[in-house]
Amino acid sequence: MTDLSVVGFLGLSSALLAVGIFGVLTRRNFILLLISIEIAMNAAILNFVYFAGFLGGTSGLTGQAIAVVLIGFAATEVAVGLGIVLALNRAKGTINVAQATELRL
Amino acid sequence: MILEELAFVFLAGIAVVTAVLSLLVRELVHTILWIAIFFVDLSAIYFLLEAPFLGVLQLGVYAGAVTVLLLFGIMVTRKRIFSREAATGIGAVPVGLALVTFIFLIAAVGEFSSAPGTIHSYNPSDLSQNLFNVNGPWLLLLGLIMLGAVGGAIYLVREGRE
Numbered sequence: 001m002t003d004l005s006v007v008g009f010l011g012l013s014s015a016l017l018a019v020g021i022f023g024v025l026t027r028r029n030f031i032l033l034l035i036s037i038e039i040a041m042n043a044a045i046l047n048f049v050y051f052a053g054f055l056g057g058t059s060g061l062t063g064q065a066i067a068v069v070l071i072g073f074a075a076t077e078v079a080v081g082l083g084i085v086l087a088l089n090r091a092k093g094t095i096n097v098a099q100a101t102e103l104r105l
Numbered sequence: 106m107i108l109e110e111l112a113f114v115f116l117a118g119i120a121v122v123t124a125v126l127s128l129l130v131r132e133l134v135h136t137i138l139w140i141a142i143f144f145v146d147l148s149a150i151y152f153l154l155e156a157p158f159l160g161v162l163q164l165g166v167y168a169g170a171v172t173v174l175l176l177f178g179i180m181v182t183r184k185r186i187f188s189r190e191a192a193t194g195i196g197a198v199p200v201g202l203a204l205v206t207f208i209f210l211i212a213a214v215g216e217f218s219s220a221p222g223t224i225h226s227y228n229p230s231d232l233s234q235n236l237f238n239v240n241g242p243w244l245l246l247l248g249l250i251m252l253g254a255v256g257g258a259i260y261l262v263r264e265g266r267e
Binding site for chain 1: 120121124127136147150151153154155156158159162163166170171175178179181182198199202203204206207211214215217218219220221224226227235236239240243244247250255257258259262
């Protein structure tokens with residue numbers, strides 16, 4: 001049994017979400033953009049894991065199962081994102097998203 | 106427990122600092138280093154939350170696979186791996202938006218009671234029962250989406266595509 005306060009965890013995930021939003025808005029490199037999205041997604045997963053432990057019982061187990069599925073989704077997203085990075089690099093010679101102005105690569 | 110609270114404050118501080126540093130350093134390889142520390146740190150937080158299965162999954166998928174994928178992404182798109190990014194200004198508007206989001210969320214968090222809540226521990230076999238029986242369809246859907254994503258990624262990077 002562990003005792004931890006809910007406010008600290010919600011504060012941590014709020015801070016991580018804010019950092020992720022800051023990264024998405026300021027960075028122009030596609031890989032840094034992907035990393036920002038990962039930070040924001042980890043904030044969401046952290047909430048699921050905390051409340052899974054907080055609730056206990058079947059709902060808690062469901063929360064952990066959702067966290068497992070979310071981690072899988074995040075890994076998938078990085079794989080597709082890096083595919084886009086390679087295609088962008090081949091088409092434009094750069095991975096700066098500001099220069100990806102044509103919809104067709 | 107005061108020890109667990111201290112451990113959480115320490116780990117949370119490392120998480121926020123490494124997340125900010127990973128977006129602010131100018132060498133992309135250093136970014137990957139900081140983000141790897143961030144992922145390992147979150148895995149430690151999961152262990153603290155009595156979710157060892159998720160902690161190991163975080164280590165394997167994020168600290169292992171995602172970090173290596175991002176490193177490969179950097180290696181194949183630049184001539185020299187250790188080359189600096191052009192400095193990008195940190196505009197007032199993005200920082201302001203992020204701060205407003207943070208303050209809004211913190212104000213909402215303030216509504217919660219700050220009394221410590223008990224974290225329940227799980228038997229991993231119960232989790233696997235739940236994962237493959239109750240939530241089996243979602244896991245199947247995840248597998249199908251991953252298959253589609255792999256097909257899409259191969260389509261994107263294949264040779265000779267116009």
